[in-house]
Amino acid sequence: MSSPLALLLQRHSAPSRQLSEPAPDEATLHALLEAAIRVPDHGKLVPFRLILLRDKAKLHFGEQLTAMAIRRDPDLPESNREKERMRYTFAPLVIAVIARVDSNSKIPEIEQKLSAGCVAHNLLLGAYALGYGAQWLTGWAAYDRDVAALLGLAENEHVIGFVHLGTPLIDIPDRDRPVLTDLLSNWSP
Template sequence: MPVNAALRDHLKTRRSVGIGFLQEPGPDEAVLAEMLAIATRVPDHRKLAPWRLVLYRGAARAQVGDKLAEIARRRNPDIDEASLDAERQRFLPAPLTVGVLSVPVEDPKVPEIEQVLSAGNVCFNLLHAAAAFGFGASWVTRWYTFDAEAAATLGAGEGERFVGFVHIGTATAVIEDRDRPQLSDVVREWGVDRAYG
């Protein structure tokens, strides 16, 4: 196969854009459908599709925030108004958030960890799909990813768990790259007693 220089350059420079730097417009229906098709084109041993996606857009974004604030207040009756407002803003201002659920399937040949990793790949592919269409995006987990009541409120069913939420919109800033690990610090060749590189 020939080198795909555009893809190579994208992968070498990929950068998340935090939700505070995302605004309207988001993808239209045709673009969203393509992005979701790209997102779900991931490694999936035995074709189990062990994931499900939930879309939050329009007025639903503020409604989700109100529900998260209610749960946060019940969890912490002393919470201050600024913290409650932060909960109300969780899915704002990004025009679209996609929640990705791990939905494991009983299969003797596919351990659950493989299925969870496949769901994680949906999140990562969604970041690439957003970039392919000129959008900024970030993949996050927050307390509500791991809180059973909040996760159920956001759409998790029995036996399902969120692996992340991908916020998508038009970037309002160019985000500077961050330091990346040196390969010699994180790569080893089996049987060779020296750093890589």
């Protein structure tokens, strides 16, 4: 019998370039998203939301980001332009995880952002549990206010990350992991 912790001990990210069709069907995706939003949420603020990028919208998003990158750096090499343009097209589904920060709340901003981060992590865990691959990426687009405007975000909203989701094309080897004893200590007065 496998350990109840096997999912956590085996989960790993699949590089977005190694993700292809199929993505979860609509019913499976709905179930995954329902599970993903079951996160710690101090104050019950629901400080997150999700934006799905699919099909031609992914390429259009990449083309818009490329135009922004060129405006910032007209000498951007062609290879970088193509990388920006295609960045979101490999996985069949990209989920933008958005933090919605309520600055009038007594709940600290970091707790609200961590709650949204838990949604992204649950997407990774859920995708792995369902037999899919996923990768949580950020990059400059996650921190850029022009990109936030492109996504239709309000001033109090921030991209936590883009979760690329699909079926791995290859077996993904695990990476070296930290040694627990190097990270663990006991506090004593």
